[in-house]
Amino acid sequence: AQSVAQPEDQVNVAEGNPLTVKCTYSVSGNPYLFWYVQYPNRGLQFLLKYITGDNLVKGSYGFEAEFNKSQTSFHLKKPSALVSDSALYFCAVRPWGDKLIFGTGTRLQVFP
Amino acid sequence: NAGVTQTPKFRILKIGQSMTLQCTQDMNHNYMYWYRQDPGMGLKLIYYSVGAGITDKGEVPNGYNVSRSTTEDFPLRLELAAPSQTSVYFCASESEADEQYFGPGTRLTVT
Numbered sequence: 001a002q003s004v005a006q007p008e009d010q011v012n013v014a015e016g017n018p019l020t021v022k023c024t025y026s027v028s029g030n031p032y033l034f035w036y037v038q039y040p041n042r043g044l045q046f047l048l049k050y051i052t053g054d055n056l057v058k059g060s061y062g063f064e065a066e067f068n069k070s071q072t073s074f075h076l077k078k079p080s081a082l083v084s085d086s087a088l089y090f091c092a093v094r095p096w097g098d099k100l101i102f103g104t105g106t107r108l109q110v111f112p
Numbered sequence: 113n114a115g116v117t118q119t120p121k122f123r124i125l126k127i128g129q130s131m132t133l134q135c136t137q138d139m140n141h142n143y144m145y146w147y148r149q150d151p152g153m154g155l156k157l158i159y160y161s162v163g164a165g166i167t168d169k170g171e172v173p174n175g176y177n178v179s180r181s182t183t184e185d186f187p188l189r190l191e192l193a194a195p196s197q198t199s200v201y202f203c204a205s206e207s208e209a210d211e212q213y214f215g216p217g218t219r220l221t222v223t
Contacts, residue, residue, distance in 0.1 A: 009152075034210075036212075043217055044202070044214045051210075094210065102155040105154055
């Protein structure tokens, strides 16, 4: 079965430190990969996506993600975390010709 | 652009009641989706539509129905509400660039 895994329920990081939110997937072929963010009591917002090309993609709010085909991973990163980055982050994968599959989400907590 | 709007924001239903969750988008997107979000479970696809007049089931369609008479509107109907339908419901539309835009959600409690 095709799936997306976010192995950490929560990631804690101090403000100013780099952050990584992990995502791995099990999907055949060359899927499209996405990250979305959800702030409290809001809908999800698109952050960034990987379709093809450079393995490092840049998105909104200073976030970037690194695609690693051999490890089937698409980790979200930011060089310097802000308290305002605290939110729920979802990795999502779209197998070719199919619908989006979401991970279970990782709560990012950035401490001042 | 208002984007994707959903009404109501909150609703409490008694078991067996029915209701319609409204969703409207003003971005002229053909693809629209209904998801439910349960704690720790991510988002599950209920129904989707690839254009006016065309709808199809997602992963968890039982107990729900949809219609798509216009490009803008994609209402979700709950018939005979059950406690298992207590959840937060999100409507989304999708651009040509495969990016989904979500509404603010409807928090539904069935008691």
